[in-house]
Amino acid sequence: MSRQTAVASTDIVDAHVDEEIAACLNLDTPKSFFLFAGAGSGKTRSLVTALQHVQTTLGERLRVKGQRVGVITFTNAASDEIKRRLLFDPLIDVRTIHSFAWSLIEGLNHDIREWLRVDLAEDIAKLNVDEAKGRKGTKASTDRLKKIESKTKRLQNLPNVKSFTYSPTGDNSGRDALNHSEVLQLTAHFLQTKPAMQSILTGRYPIMLIDESQDTNKHLIDALFAVQAKLKGKFILGLLGDMMQRIYNDGKEGLGQGLPPDWATPGKQLNYRCPKRVIALINKVRSSTDQQHQQPIAAAVDGVVRLFILPSDLANKPAAEQKIAAYMSRTTGDEKWNEPKAIKTLTLEHRMAASRLGFLDAFSPLYDVEGWRTSFLDGTLPASRFFSDQVLSLVNAKQNNDRFAVARIAKAYSPRLTQEALRAAKDTQEHLKQVNASIDVLMELWKDGANPTLLQVLRCVAKHNLLEIPESLQASASEESAEAVASDEDEREDRQTERALAIQSFLNAPFSQIGPMMEYLSGDAHFDTHQGVKGLEFDRVMVIMDDAEARGFLFKYEDLFGGKAAGEKTVESTKRLFYVTASRAKESLALVAYSSAPDRVQSFVLQEEWFNADEVVVGVPD
């Protein structure tokens, strides 16, 4: 047999999977399916292929009935990508779980109120029992009493809420707002208990496909299974995922065990993404969890993997990581390891990326306000968005001498260029000239290479009324108000909320940090978190494993690398995270473990045969 034929035959072992799924997607003989397979096996691709199949075979039939295919993805970015790949066809309704849940229950105000009444009363009763048992005067007791008070207030306010509000991407802090977890619980509860809701779901979406379903909220998954069991002639549920990539607590443990016998369960063996060496590593890592063993495709390159073990108290970690990149370049012969932007570097915590990329001063204050975190991370928090979308765009346009862009931005955002403002101006030309002059005054802040703070920029913008100042920045925008706040130390605690303090601290950061920060938040930077790259792939990956960064108890690399026995919760969850990060690499992979016991890490990985001795480098390479 020629090599050519051998190659072709090994690469088609998974070809049947898309056909099997297509056969399930038949509204006359509906069949649910469960496609769980390893990293890089083409699950997302199979999802898109399945949807294209529906477009061509069922599109007309669904459209006539006003029905759509529901697709749940894990992130907004994944939703956008799938929509794009399906040419934004309205037949396919792609959403995140929160958006999907809210679309089902929005407006059911009476039912939501009744559910909340019971839920809040139960919570309060439980807190009261705990409080009666617990010690008084402790922090736990204070927290409990605060919770009892706020839940009681909320319960009392319920009759006044006309319609509940919710934003899947917002902070939902208003009095009528539901929080993220309530929306998921409500939807699951309604789907489990209300036949009308089950009919609405299956009437709207006779087919529902869920990507990354190992991390999809367990209550919703249970509810969808229940609906499928009840209405199997009218509803196809397709779950895609990989239990080895379950990295959030929300997902259902043991998903896939005890599936109904009439479900299709196609499997995949190939990994289309990773080089041979990475596939061997992730197979080994996975072998203690399940027996899924992947094969490389015929065209797969060998690839390079190295583990660097460094002391956790190393003084200059970013410098060490640069040396590691240089070492990788020499070892792989790939020059691109010398270009920081060509490497995807993964940190456990956003703050570590912020510090390595030089925007920690702007990042930390806003990130630390819990209620702002979601909108800040997705780039929609007004305080940061004002600087990125408006001020930075204007300043960049001006610095590039792009007159058209300056005019466009000013026209879009400046209160001095609204239709009313222009109409009110006696001499329009003169008015425009003055606006331009104000922009020039703003630009003086950068004169001779100066690096103004956000506060200086804000004040200048406000003084000249160049842009609309968002509410959260207004108190700081004029010099008088800020001085009044600062002068009265005694009452400071009372008058300044956590948020005002965060804004003050944010505004002390240099304006130059806004650009890199927004690049990072938009996912375009060469840093990301271990969890944030789920579903993505990169040529060169550097995974930084430093428990000091994690500040949490969910993941502990020290435990994974011999600190604790296999089977312990943190060992297993960290192993899954390690599997996710390592399997992002398309060409080469540098794993950087900071440890308080480098010897233990070394003997563990060699004993487990995750690496060969010559793949492990202890200490900073020269």
Ligand SMILES: Nc1ncnc2c1ncn2[C@@H]1O[C@H](COP(=O)(O)OP(=O)(O)OP(=O)(O)O)[C@@H](O)[C@H]1O
């Ligand atoms: N049948 C195929 N032929 C060629 N390339 C493929 C095929 N299936 C997948 N790929 C490629 O392999 C890579 C991984 O595919 P995909 O992201 O769909 O895998 P996945 O199983 O969803 O991965 P993960 O679980 O790791 O996120 C992508 O670059 C994709 O284009």
